Amino acid sequence: MLNVYYYPLRFLGHKEELAATVERVMSRLLTVNVSVEIPRNSEQQQAYNKVKQLLNQLQNMVSSGMDNYRKMLESYVNACSSEQNGPVDSNFQQFILACTIDDQRQVRKVLNNWLSVYHELHEQWIAACKDNIQSL
Numbered sequence: 001m002l003n004v005y006y007y008p009l010r011f012l013g014h015k016e017e018l019a020a021t022v023e024r025v026m027s028r029l030l031t032v033n034v035s036v037e038i039p040r041n042s043e044q045q046q047a048y049n050k051v052k053q054l055l056n057q058l059q060n061m062v063s064s065g066m067d068n069y070r071k072m073l074e075s076y077v078n079a080c081s082s083e084q085n086g087p088v089d090s091n092f093q094q095f096i097l098a099c100t101i102d103d104q105r106q107v108r109k110v111l112n113n114w115l116s117v118y119h120e121l122h123e124q125w126i127a128a129c130k131d132n133i134q135s136l
Contacts, residue, residue, distance in 0.1 A: 038102045047098035051107055054092055070118060077115055080108040 040048060058076065061069045071087075078084040079093035096104055 038100055040100055044100050047095045048103050050095045073115055077111045
């Protein structure tokens with residue numbers, strides 16, 4: 001027959017040992033700094049810098065007008081996609097194709113995120129307009 005009261009007392013010392021080991025490992029893990037760099041040749045680096053510059057310009061377009069922003073954003077997304085659903089910005093496409101595959105994936109992910117945020121905000125804006133019209 002098992003004595004259920006015996007086992008917790010028996011493992012009490014192990015529990016303290018385990019907690020000390022976990023604390024030591026956690027403190028070591030907190031000192032680790034992981035840095036991932038994508039190796040690029042000079043042409044890829046130039047293309048990547050140009051893509052970042054174009055993305056910064058796109059980001060600044062938000063203040064100039066949402067319609068222009070949406071059109072440019074969609075043309076950038078189409079430039080990164082194998083299945084284009086509209087016009088493609090050939091200048092952006094030229095630079096993105098000169099980037100590394102990892103850079104292309106990251107840029108595509110950022111652009112798709114921006115596009116989904118745009119659509120969400122646009123839907124909220126339409127709903128707010130409808131609510132304002134109905135309250136008149």
